[in-house]
Amino acid sequence: MLNQIVDLLQMVGWQTAVLFLVVFFIGLYWIQQPVNLPPGPTGWPVVGCALKVKSGETHIAFTNWSKQYGVVFSVRLGPQLFVVLNDLRSIKKALHEQADDFSDRLVVDFAKLLGVEGSVVFENGTVWKERRRFGLGALRSFGMGKKSIEHSINEESRYLLDGFADKQGKPFDATHLINNAVSNIICKICFGYRFDYSDPKFAELIAILGEQLSDSSSLFANFKSAASEARTKRNAEFIIDFVRKIVQDHHQSYDENDIRDIIDMGIAEVKQSKSKEKHGGRNKKEFFNDGALIRSVIFLFIAGTDTTTQTLLWTLMYMALHPDVQKKVQSEIDEAIGGSRQPLMTDSPNMPYTNAVIMEMQRMRPVAPLAIPRKTRDDTTLDGYTIPSNTCVFVNIWAVHHDPATWTEPEKYNPARFLSADGKSVIQHGSLITFGTGRRACMGENLAKSELFIFFVNILQRFTVTFPEGKATPSQDGSAGAILGPRPYELCGTIRRT
Ligand code: HEM
Known part of the structure; x- marks a missing residue:
């Protein structure tokens, strides 16, 4: 032959x-x-x-293609087929009107390595529903909308401000400090305690999560090198091990009459699930066990840390770029809060300008520009086109936030677009979809909003941020892995009050 x-x-x-x-x-x-x-x-x-797609600029390539091929277009990157939705109308049609067809998640490689069983971010169907119910309940009990979490964010802000003060006005990259502070909020909610910024194990966890989320193959799994695959595997093992130990410690000290945090809530759920399992009646996959609990916590970390961190880093960068805007925020802080106490969420309605600044940042630089990939459950149609089952669907938040049909001069930084004519109230805008939309929209939106407001106000209450003198202004393009963050840059923080 x-x-x-x-x-x-x-x-x-x-x-x-x-x-x-x-x-x-x-x-x-x-x-x-x-x-x-x-x-x-x-x-x-x-x-x-x-x-044809530059690394880290997939959202921009998608936005350009949508101008050429229409707001719903398809493209293959590697062997995988993607359908991309680029305007609010098509996104709402798919995610709201045809939610059964478009609400499943595509499991990306990093998630496969961590294991998706029990994870609210990557499970589908009834297991996802159960996990989302549990997750929302847990976040409400220990985080969102609670006075106690405001106190935790303010407590953490004090450590953060000390970190800024230690730099004595000299140039520094704020990523490490902000990442620590934001991660500690999730630690407090999940583990019941925070970590010292100098704790080497915690530093390693933060570094590994950051490394993984800045890797664009976290979303586009087709072109992974062997080295990147091995690193991803090592990273996944480290993270699982870290959380597993904490869950084991919680088992040792568990007291059903004193539920301290989300892990304790999870342990209660595991025990309940075990007793239900004994009596039969449900699909095995729906039972909650320690593995599912570990993964639930890990995915809360992944979803809730880098997103908030990078938003804060963008916001500080734009304050240094626009000192006039920074001054206005500081005047509002001085008027609404003064200098002798920390901010509370009850101050927020009295601070429309500060809120508009945060909203404009989330519009201009959405940290999840392509949200988290979805996939079609069955063969379906949209706008008269056929989309086969298991096709990866991207919601292009970047395109919606930069659509000239919606926003006047979308490339221009202009917080006033979110203010009423008299500047006294915030205008909510349906096209601001930083947290996604539909059934699988962000679960931590309220927690994230509290963190953004309280951390940001604390920083500008105490410091004025500027770029180091004589250095080039940093790039505002950013670099997108799974998360779109600014490229590393340095700031100087000058103390306003002591
Ligand atoms: C500025 C901060 C944040 C941004 C911009 C953000 C954005 C997003 C986006 C775009 C999605 C995908 C929505 C979709 O598919 O339609 C998402 C999902 C999710 N987010 Fe966030 N997020 C942030 C903070 C948080 C925080 C603090 C938590 C929790 C502690 C969190 C937990 C989640 C979870 C669990 C999901 C998956 C929900 C599901 O699949 O049902 N996020 N987020």
């Missing part, structure tokens, strides 16, 4: 044979394309259009 192939190749010539094979595979690729897909850019077999 091999001899016959070699004879044949010698007869037609190697070049003709290679050409034939290339044409054959391109033909096969085209024949295998599903019919009536949304239009989109033409790609090559195997790589699709991946080579």
Whole structure:
């Protein structure tokens, strides 16, 4: 057989044979394309259009393609087919009106390594419903909307401000401090305690989470190098181990009459689930066990830390870029709160300008520009196009936030777009969808809003931030892995009050 192939190749010539094979595979690729897909850019077999997308700028490539091919378009990046929704109308149609078809999650590689069983972010169907119910209940009990969490954020702010003060006005990168502070809020809610910023294990956890979330292959799994895959695996093992130990400690000191945090709540749920399991009646996957509890906590960490951290880093960068805006925020703080006490969420309604500044930042630089990937449950249609089951669907938040049909001069930084004409109240805008929309919208939105407001106000109450003198202004483009954060930059924090 091999001899016959070699004879044949010698007869037609190697070049003709290679050409034939290339044409054959391109033909096969085209024949295998599903019919009536949304239009989109033409790609090559195997790589699709991946080579046309600059690393970290997928949201921008998608936004440009939507101008050419329409607000609902399809594209292959690697062998995987993606459908991208780029305006509020198509997003609402899919995520609200056809929620059964578009509410499942695609499981990205990092999540596979951590294990998705029990995770609210990546489970689907009835298990997801159960996990979301538990997660929302847990966040409400220990976080969102509670006075106690405001106190925790203010307590953490004091450590953060000490960190700023230690720099004595010299240039520093605030990422580490802010990341620690934000992560400690989730630690407090989940573990019942915070970590010291110098704790080496905690520092490692933060560094690993940051590394993983800045890796764009966390979302686009097709072009992973062996080194990146090995690193991802190591990272996943470290994170699981870290949380497993804390869950084990909680088991030792568990007291059903003193539920201290989300892990205790989870342990109560595991015990309840075990007793239900004994009496039968439910699908095994729906039972909650320690593994599912560990993963629930890990995914709260992943969803709730870098998102908030990077939003704060963007906001501080724009304060240094726009000193006039910073001054106005500080005047509002001085008037509404003064300098002798820390902010509370009850101050928020009296501070429309500060809120508008946070909202404009979330519009201009949404930290999850492509949300978290979804997939179609079954074959479905949208706007007359056919979308096969298991197609990855991206919601392009970036495109919605930069749509000139919605926003006047969308590239311009202008907090006033969120203010009434007299500047006395905030205008809510339906096209601001930083936290996603529909059934799978962000679960931590209220907690994130409290953190953003309290941390930001604490910082500007005590410090004025500027860029180091004589250095180039940092890039405002950012760099997107799973999260769109600013590229590393330095600030100086000058004390306003002591
Ligand atoms: C500025 C901060 C944050 C931003 C911009 C943000 C944004 C998002 C976005 C865009 C999604 C996907 C929504 C969709 O698919 O439609 C999401 C999902 C999620 N977020 Fe957030 N988030 C933030 C903070 C948080 C915090 C603090 C927590 C919790 C402690 C959290 C927990 C979650 C969870 C659990 C999901 C998955 C929900 C599900 O699949 O049912 N997020 N977030």
